[in-house]
Amino acid sequence: MYGWAVWFLVVFVLVQHVEARNVLSIPSNPQSPKIGIFRLNFQLKQKALDANETGQTTVIADSVSHTLITTIGVGTPAQVMAVQIDTGSSLFWLRSPKCRGTSCSGQPVFDNTKSTSYVPMPPATALTGPLRKSIVYGDNTRVECELGVDTVMLGALVIPNQPLCEADVIQTTTGSSDGLIGLAPPGANTATDVFRNMIASKAISKPFASFWYNQSRQFSDTNAGQITFGGTDSSKFTGNFTWFPIPITGRNHWSTTFEGITLDSAPLTQNRTGTAIFDTGTTLAIIPSDTLSAIVLAANAKQLPNQGLYQVPCDKVSGIPPATFHIGQRRITLFAEQQVFVVDGTCLLIFAASTPNINVDVILGAMFLRHFYTVFDFGTSRTGLAISAGQLANSLRLTGKSAGSRVNVDVRWAFVLGWVVLSSLVI
Template sequence: MQLLGLLALLITSASVTEAQITIPIQRKGENLTALDYLKIANTRHKLGIKGLKDHRSTSLVNWQNALYTAQVTIGNNQVFNVDLDTGSSDIWLRGPACNGPSVNIADSTLSNTGKTFSDAYGDGSKISGIIYHGPVTLGGVTATLDFGVTTSESGMTGPFDGLWGLGFSLLNSIDFNTAKGNFIGAAGIGGFAFYFSNYADKDTGELTINGVDTTKYVGAVQWVPLTTLAYWQFSVVGGSFVINGVSIPMTGSSAIADTGTTLMIVPTAVAAKLNAAIGASAANSQGFSPISCSLTGPSITVNIGNSTIVVTPKQYVFQNGGSCVSGIVGGGANPDYIFGDVFLRAAYTVFDVTNKRVGFAQAIHPGSAVPVPSVPAPTKTSSAIVNKSTSVPPSPTTKATTVPKTTSVPPSTSPVTTKVTCAHDKCVIGPYLKAACDPCVALIVAKDAYCGVVTWDSTCVKEVKAICGIKC
């Protein structure tokens, strides 16, 4: 079955995929407080763990009072504001024993499974509780599955009532107890897209399910294939940052697009170069670089594959009371990247579940001119800046949507092929392959989903089968 066929299967098997839905999201909090370096240092877990099933520690990285939430419904019309996190797969809500709005566990549509769960987050906070089973709804999209209700919380503060994971099933701490895995699979969601307002302008944004809002970006969505089906992780090999014509290469190999992270976290050496180039001071003891609040600094052009996104001061400067800090921070010796809200405010970001890829386009913000990319000197144009692809038009059978001027998530137009040779001596970690073997790693991590769906390179498939015993 080709990928287009899989998309068609999803559309026919779940009614929720027949219409595009847009959900408003809201940023909570006025200023950034409690600058806690632990929330940065421990994010290394996200990129240090490649999505192994037995991993039980994820990183919820958001400064207190500075996160985006959306309204969801649990059970019989119980409404909560949750943190939407593409860096997690779990769903949990606060229970009666914890502070804030809590789930009414006496709801007749909910049942206690008798099972328990626990999670430890990168900032040192911990939760534990009981797993319930029942209907959960996000923007009119409903699935019946297992979710957590907390009975104990430690260090878990913030203006939200729970967590709603939009990652892949390999990240689960809670078994959703559905035939199709987590919420995305159980609800038949083929893809979704995020739009965030500038930090300095407004406190709003939107999540569009099964489509894109073409009024929110310019140019074509440029696609990057995923290198693993745990986080929304992709390769940054050959990528770069350009500031005032000076190119700063992206060291390392991998990055994740993570709505659960406020900052843009990069290798410490890269962070020092970027912050110096935008006029920020050296990092303080907490890991943050003070910067002028004037919003007059240079823009940062981010080149990933064929995608070129311009990040402006309105997106990378954060207020902290009467002073400001850069939203670009170092993640220690870890060579990889977490593209949080700093980047995602600049990029209209499409998470294509069906085709296992993420797409970026320059976001449009009211009252702000479309930023112009910075080209590195000399005059030779970087190949990463040249637009080498075109957008895929929506299917002519796409139904009307509740959002004006939206289109369906563009499907792949051809089977995925690879010319990568997966050498045994450098690719194997237990049953998984290193991301250096991209895109073979995706075939291993999701072998059941990919068997018969993509076209494998003959060399790769031979070695993959030999190493891991894959049978399609």
């Protein structure tokens, strides 16, 4: 079907604490907040750059609260930047030397004056719109930037003439990565659309971006997750994909219809039809506040002081009733252990409450997606979920029910978290 040269780009992820956009601090224990961040060290960056220069298809990267961060090379010679890969937004931006403020000082920047392949963006067109861009994320982080054009290297994939946005304003109370690659669906139609350029250059065999999250308990792990551009990795999932086409009314996001949530077969949402978003840039599952209240009560959970997170007595986790998400006319059930993650012996719910500035009902972030091999199909504007395969120690049963079929699989559940990305969704 596709007459393009075949490239598979696989990005492996190393778990560390790194600075991220849209974060909440999570205490290592209820009395002692874990403060501080770790940036990619020189050796990691050099390995990533070497991989690009030798044509290998893997780069070493980090994850932030299981939202995926990878290193890319930008310009000639390549300047290595750590960027978040986010399906909940559309802009590709990098911190520039002109950036001022607490999120800019002393941080890596992309300096276009040091790149021989950089060219200014031509005058504004109908496609690019204004050359200056501004974006506001779900936690009110604001980024303002100017468009330019340069070569981008992502693993062995070289993307020439890639529009990018150089950020001189990053307004956030939580800091930021060096930049962000937005992978919103084709309907977003952004001037800096990286994936559209991959397709146009015929560098990939299929218009797929596929995400897999490792289930390892290791705090530092060179195989904590991977992103494949141009296809899927059959060793990372079992069974068939269940596909969720984007509704006509939701073309700017990887969305599907939301019909409600049931807890132990009892409906928590009455006569509600709305929108659910598949978002790799959000850590938790963001759900309506009334639904969260019911789950908190059933789980015997208590809110952490000054946090949007809920602690569950670890010896009571097994008593949490199953929660079934009704999305896209499918049913996906998370059992007790899938609704909880553990930080330094503290059990926390994977759910957080939606806020008024987020104009969707549900955001299915990494804590939900980690149970699945998730494919974002840019060709037909749909999201596919298959049961994730991987390490099976400390196994739990995850049940996905869709299209009248029931699939059972044992998965390993573990998570070490220092920071939580609340929401990357653009408002």
